[in-house]
Amino acid sequence: MTTIKGVNYLTDNLGRKTAVVFDLKRYKEELEDFIDILESKERLKEPSRDFFEVVDEILAQKDEV
Numbered sequence: 001m002t003t004i005k006g007v008n009y010l011t012d013n014l015g016r017k018t019a020v021v022f023d024l025k026r027y028k029e030e031l032e033d034f035i036d037i038l039e040s041k042e043r044l045k046e047p048s049r050d051f052f053e054v055v056d057e058i059l060a061q062k063d064e065v
Contacts, residue, residue: 006023022031 006026008021009017010019010021012018024031
């Protein structure tokens, strides 16, 4: 098994990997990018709205103020 500097695995009592720990000093930017990807994948499940309807809604709220 290849080991990568700054990456450690946590295992259960049977030796199965259950989590991974990254050195934030080394991988901060990469982890931020990875988390952004995960968040964007989650948002694919959200309903979409028409851009112009949203703009009209925002402008209408602005007029109310």
